[in-house]
Amino acid sequence: MNLLNNDIIFLIIIALAILIFIFYHFIIVKNKMKEKNEKAIEEFQVIEKTKIEIGEIKNSLKTEKENFEEEKKKSEEKNRKTWQMSEAIYKEKALIASENEKLLKEKEKLENEKKKFEEKNKKLWSQSIAIFKEKDKIEILKKEIEEKHHNVTESIRYAKRIQKAILPTDEFLKQTLPNAFVLYRPKDIVSGDFYWIAETENTILIAAADCTGHGVPGAFMSTLCIEKLNEAVTNSDDVSVILQSVNNQIKKVLHQSSKADSTHDGMDVALVSLNFNVQRFLLENQPSTANCQIEYAGANRPLWLIRKGQTEIEEIKATKVAIGGFTEDEQIFTKHKIELKKGDTIYIFSDGFADQFNSDDKKLMTRMFKEIVLSIQDKSMDEQKVYLNSFIENWKGNIEQTDDILVIGIRIY
């Protein structure tokens, strides 16, 4: 019995020692583990923390990257735009460059032209100086011509006074032929047309004459012809004899022969004589039913007669030769005797009225002249003159008068 107990107790003590050892180890280990664990936890925690931090960093990096990407996009966009712009600018620049080039060339050209112009200008200037000098000369010449023209015109105006003095005065006309008119419109200052009135014991003689030419030569001729008429009427009051005499005298004075170099100047004329009885009708305004007689002879100028109330013109044709020139000395100018009644009207005239042109270059012509004269038979002689004058004035318009104009109208009272 004791022995056993000791063993056991020993055993137990050993077991206990082992247990304590183990326990002890266990605690140490556990402690160590715990420590380790704590450390590990701590480390884990650090790691976790770091992990979080890294995540954060990652996130922030991500955002930054995104931002960066966005920036990049923006900048790319910007770049693109900028590039486009710069392309446009480049093109523009190229254009401007070529424009510039053109402008330069243009400038060069202009400069060349300018040079040329300057040269031309120089020439023109020298020319204009020459012209200016010429102009001065011309001015002087112009003044001279104007002065000469003035003198010539004045001289002709003076001649007109003489011509007017030779023509019958208005008073004499009114007194001898109270119921008549004379429309006298020279083409120039002096005239180749003239009218002539002479009283003899038994008759009044009236002539409407148209000398060759107008203006100064016409006036020379008219002066000569008037003088020859005046001379002739001292010998005879017969219209035919007077014309024959004037023909001879003019040929003599102008030394006209059949020679080729002699002048052919002379006159066309209508000459009328009114016998005493007619004169009395005219003068005294006495109504009369008695017939009266006129005599007419003409050289190329007719006589028109309109019987009272009639609508036609009776034309008494002239002898178809002129006074003077190549007309023979023996030439007879046929005499016509015409019976007239109160209210009948006669006309003698030069060709000037019918020959007047208008601005359309249309000639009035005898046909229209006749129509005009017929259309004014209800008018008095004074009114007829006014009418014919304004008619020819209107017809003529702004163009020059073609020739001298002379119309004489006489109405038997």
Place this chain on the structure above:
Amino acid sequence: MAENSYTVEQSTNTPLINFDAQSGIFELKGKSIPENPVQYYIPLFNWLDNYIQNPFPQTILNIQLDYFNTSSAKCIVDLFKKLEQISKNGKGETTINWLYNEQDEDMLEAGEDYKSIIKIPFNLVSFIK
């Protein structure tokens, strides 16, 4: 031989003159109211004096005047007389055609007067204007 033609342009106071020696066709047209007709027609007459020495076998003058002054009238006679010379000398035939506006009895009458004194064929031809 005369110069081939004698030509003068028409003006306000002077007629168109176109005398062609090659065809013998002469034309005178317009107004004849120069201040000095005698002087004016001298060159034409000088030319004609040459022409009538050696004329075209047939000469035709077409003359169409609207108006001429009394001093031109004599020059027109001289012109006709020169053409008459051609026939007289037996160097050719000559015809004058006097053209006048049918309304213009003055120009008809003038033509009739010329016709009566000219001894070569002289036709009065009216036209409507």
